[in-house]
Amino acid sequence: MDIVFIKQLEVISTIGVYNWEKSVQQKLYFDLEMAFDNKPAAKSDDINLALNYFSVSERVNKFAQENVFELIETMAERVAALIMEEFSVPWIKLTLHKPGALPKAQSLGVQIERGVK
């Protein structure tokens, strides 16, 4: 299986455990590695047969803006599930960074892998 990837996709979301986080928007960054068979798209030069990374990024951005969670684990799980379902992706590795969360750390986050390659 081939991989289509997106690195450091910036989105804004209302996310966090603490009360002050319920009324602010914070930056999150997604790294996505998505298994996909690129051969049909490459053979035909047809975007309709490709995993369109523009469409994926727009969908993730919309989801992050429209949903409120406490945990980044929940956001990661829900985004992985929607990409797999809506874009027919059989396997995904998703890393979610919440860089503003710890002033003394450059970044932090979670990484999940779902599905089968």
Ligand SMILES: Nc1nc2c(c(=O)[nH]1)N=C([C@H](O)[C@@H](O)CO)CN2
């Ligand atoms: N494993 C996690 N730990 C923490 C999370 C989280 O989402 N997953 N969230 C917070 C707070 O929201 C924090 O980001 C505020 O700075 C603390 N720990």
